[in-house]
Amino acid sequence: MCLGIAASARSQTPVQQRILANIPIKNHERAMTAAIVAALQNPVYPFGAVMTIARTGEIVATGVNASSVNPTFHGEIVCMNDYLKKFGNKNWKDLILYTTGESCPMCMSALTWAGIGGVVYGSSIRTISQSGIRQINISSRSVVEAADFSPPDLLGGVLEKECDALFMNRHRTEHQA
Numbered sequence: 001m002c003l004g005i006a007a008s009a010r011s012q013t014p015v016q017q018r019i020l021a022n023i024p025i026k027n028h029e030r031a032m033t034a035a036i037v038a039a040l041q042n043p044v045y046p047f048g049a050v051m052t053i054a055r056t057g058e059i060v061a062t063g064v065n066a067s068s069v070n071p072t073f074h075g076e077i078v079c080m081n082d083y084l085k086k087f088g089n090k091n092w093k094d095l096i097l098y099t100t101g102e103s104c105p106m107c108m109s110a111l112t113w114a115g116i117g118g119v120v121y122g123s124s125i126r127t128i129s130q131s132g133i134r135q136i137n138i139s140s141r142s143v144v145e146a147a148d149f150s151p152p153d154l155l156g157g158v159l160e161k162e163c164d165a166l167f168m169n170r171h172r173t174e175h176q177a
C-alpha cells in the first residue's frame with residue numbers, strides 16, 4: 001500500500017544524489033569486504049565501517065565500534081572522526097560510507113548532517129536486533145526521508161549474508177553496548 005508513495009518519494013531524489021546505482025556492485029562489495037575486516041576487530045559488536053571516495057573507490061577512512069570507550073563511538077562515528085582527522089570537515093558529498101550494520105538513527109543523522117554522498121550497509125537493523133544487540137527501531141531510510149534537505153543516497157543488503165554471519169556468530173557477553 002505504501003509502495004506508490006515510496007516510489008514517488010524516491011523519484012523526487014535529485015539525480016546528482018543518486019550516486020550509488022552508478023557504481024558496479026563489485027565495487028560496493030570490495031568496500032564492504034574492507035568494512036567486514038575492520039569489524040573483526042570487535043568480535044562482540046562487529047560494526048565496521050570504511051569511507052571511500054565515490055569517484056575512485058579509494059578507501060580513505062576506517063572505523064570500528066568503540067562504544068566501551070564512548071557511547072557515541074559507533075563504527076560510523078569512529079570512521080567519520082578518522083576522516084576528519086586526516087582531511088578536515090570538507091568534501092563529504094564526494095564520499096560513501098560502508099557499514100556492516102544498518103546505521104542507527106544517531107549515526108544516520110550524523111551522516112546526513114555531514115552531507116555525505118551515500119551510505120551502504122550489509123545487515124538490517126532487524127537482523128542486528130535478532131543477534132541480541134539492542135537497537136532503536138528507526139530505519140536508516142526513515143531518517144533519510146525525514147530530512148528536509150538533500151539526504152544521502154542509501155543502499156542496503158550488500159554482502160548481507162556475510163554481514164549477517166558476523167552478527168549471528170558474534171561473541172556474546174553479559175554486558176550490552
Ligand SMILES: [Zn+2]
Pocket residue numbers: 074075076103104105106107108
Ligand atoms: Zn550508530
